[in-house]
Amino acid sequence: MNFKTKLAKNYINFRGWKTNRKIVVIESDDWGSIRLASEDVLNKIKNIDSETLNSSRKYYDGLERTQDLEFLFEVLSKFKDIKGNHPVITALTLTSNPDFKKILASNYQYHTESIIETYKNHEENNLFNLWKNSGIKNNLLFPQFHGKEHLHPERYLSRVKDLNDLEHEAFKNSSIFGKSSKTRDKDFLASFEYQNEHDKKNIEKRTEEGLNQFEALFGFKSKSFCPSQSIYGEHLFGTLKNNGVLAIQAGQQFRPENLRLKKVDHYWGDTLNGLLFWRRNCTFETYKGDNQDHVGQCLKEIEIAFRWGKPAVINSHRINFTSRLTPVLRDKTLSDINLLLKMILKKWPDVEFMNSSQLAEIMANIK
Template identity: 30%
Template sequence: MNPLNIFKNLPFYLRKKFSDKYILIESDDWGLERAASAETIDWMKQKYGEDKFSRWTLDTLETTDDLEILFDVIDRYKNKFEYPPVITANFITHNIDYTKTESLNYEGLKSKITNDKYPGLKALYIKGIKSGYIFPQLHGYSHFDLTLMDKYFETEEGKEAFGKKFFTSRSTIKGNLSFLHGEMSHSNFQTNRFEEACSEFEKFFGFSSKSVIPPTFIFDKEFEKILIENKITLLQSSNRLLSTNKKRYRYPYFKMKNGLIRSVRNARLDPHPEYKFYYKQCIESIDKAFKIRNPAVIDFHRVNFSGKFAPEYRDRTISELKNLFDEIYVRWPEAKFIHTQKLNELLWQH
C-alpha cells in the first residue's frame, strides 16, 4: 500500500464511529438573494446569452411558495419516523443594499426579510423551526470576498450589474463560477465581517449558530481563531474544504481539533441534468455511510427548490425528495434524522 494514501485517508481512519443510523440534510445559501426579478434575467440573456447560464443564474431567495411546498413534503413523514426529516438551513445574513449607490453596502436579514418586502417569509421560517422542518445555522456574511466586491464595484461592468440589481451576476455564468468567491479566504481576512454575521443571525432568529459552512468550501486556516472567538464549535463539510491554495485539511472526522469539530458531507441530492445526483445515487451513499458507521450527511442546496425562476427544477427536486424519504423508510425505518446542531451537541457530550 502506498504510504501516501494512508496519510491522505487519516481523517477517515481516525474518525469517530456511531452506533445509530443518523441522517442529516444540510442546505446552503438560504437568505441569499441572487436575481431579484424577471427583468434582471432578461438583461442577463442579452448580456451573456442564455446558453451560458448555470443553474445558479436562476437561483434566488427562497419564496413562501418554495417553503410551503418543501414543508408539506417533510410534514408527510412526521409520523413515520421516530426522528422525522429536518433540514439544516444554512443562512447568509447580508445582501447587497441597492438603495445606496455611492458605495457597496449590505442589508441584514432583520431589515431585509420584512412583511413589507417579503410578506409571510419570516413567519414561515419561524413555523418551520417550531414544527421541526428546518433548523437554521450560519453560512456567512455575504457569500463573497468583500475585498474583491469593493474592487468590482468600481468597474464599468460592476456598475452595470449593480444597476440591474444583480451585482454578482457574472459569478453565475459558466466559465466564471469562482468569480468574487472566498469569504473565508486570505484576501478577505482583514475585511471579513464574520462577527457581524453571527450577531445578525442571533438578532433575526433569537439564538446563536454553533456551526458554519464556509461559502463555496474555501477556508483558510487563520479563520479558525475567528470562528472560535464567535463560539462556533463545528465546521460542516470539512472533507470538502480547501485552502486558497487548493490544499485539503487532514483532521479526523467528527472529532475535535484546534477547538473545532470537523463534520463531513458524504451524500448529495442534486437532481439537475448537469449534476445528476438523483435519489438512487443518494441512497447508495447513505448505505455506504451506514456500513462504516458514519452519519449520512446529505448536501441538498437551496438552488434545488428555489422555484421563482425555475419551477420545473423545483418540482423535479420535490419528487426526488419524496422518493428519497420513501426509500429510506423502506430500508432504514430506524434511521434518525437530526440537524447539524444536534449532531454537534452529541459529539461534544462524548
C-alpha cells in the same frame, strides 16, 4: 455509481468518528442570499452572456419565496422517523446582503441590509415569520451560519464599478451574478478568502458581526458553520469558537495561499482549536441534470456512509428548493425528495433525522 466514485465515497467515510445510529442530516447552502432578482433580470443577463447561463443551472438561483417554504414544509411534515422527528433541512444562512441603493448613492462604498429587509424588499413580508414559527419550531428548516454575506466586499466592489463587467449589469438590477473570473483576486463569492493579514482581520470582524446578527435574528447561537465555497483559513477558528460554534461542516477545506487554493482534508471527528469537523458524504442535487437518478444515487451513498458507521450528511443546495426564476427545479426536487424520504424509511426503519446543530452536540458529547 462508477468504480472511481465508489472508491472515493468509501475513502471519505472509513476514517474517524463512528456511531451505531443511522443519522440523516440534509445541509443546504445559501439561504437568505440575493442572487438574480427575477426572471426578467435572468433574461437581461442571458442576452449578454447566454453561453454561461446555458452551460450551467447554478446561475438560476434566486432568493427563496414564501410559497417555497410552504411547499417544502408540506412534504417534510408527511414523514417521521423512529423517534417521531420529521426530516429537516439545515439551511446554511447568510445574515445580510449588499444594499444596492446605498452602495450606488455613496459612490460605491459598501453597505448591507439584513435578510429581513431583503425579504421585505422582495415582497416576502411573511416569509421570516413562517420560517421561525413553523420551520424552526417544528424543526423542518433549521438555520445555521454560512456567513455575514456571500461575498468578499472589496473584490465585489471592484467588479461592480467596472462598466464592462457583467457584474455591473447585475448590480444595476439589484442582483448578483457571480460569474467566475480567470484570476482568483477577481472572484468575490468566497467571502472568507484572504490575501493578506488585513483581509484576515476584516474577515474575523465580519464573521463576529454575522454570528451576532444570526443570534439576534433567530434567538440562538449557531453551533455549526459552513464557509462559502469551503474556502477559509485557520485564523478564523478562534472567532468561531468564541462565538459558540462547535463544528465546521466543510471537512474538505480550501486554504488560500498566494492566490491559489490548497486542499486540506479533515476527516470525521478531527479536532482543531476545539472545533470538530465532519464531511458531507452524500449528494442530492436535482438541479444538476434531468437525466440522472438522483434518488438512487443518494441511496447508494447513504448505504456506504452507514456501512462505515457515519451519519449520512446530504448536500442539497437551496437552488433545488426555490422558484424565484423557475418553479421547474423546485417541483422536481419536491417530487424526488418525497420518494427519497419514503425509500430511506423503508430501507432503514431505525433512521434518525436531525439538523446539523444536533449532530454537533452529539459529536461533542453534549447530547
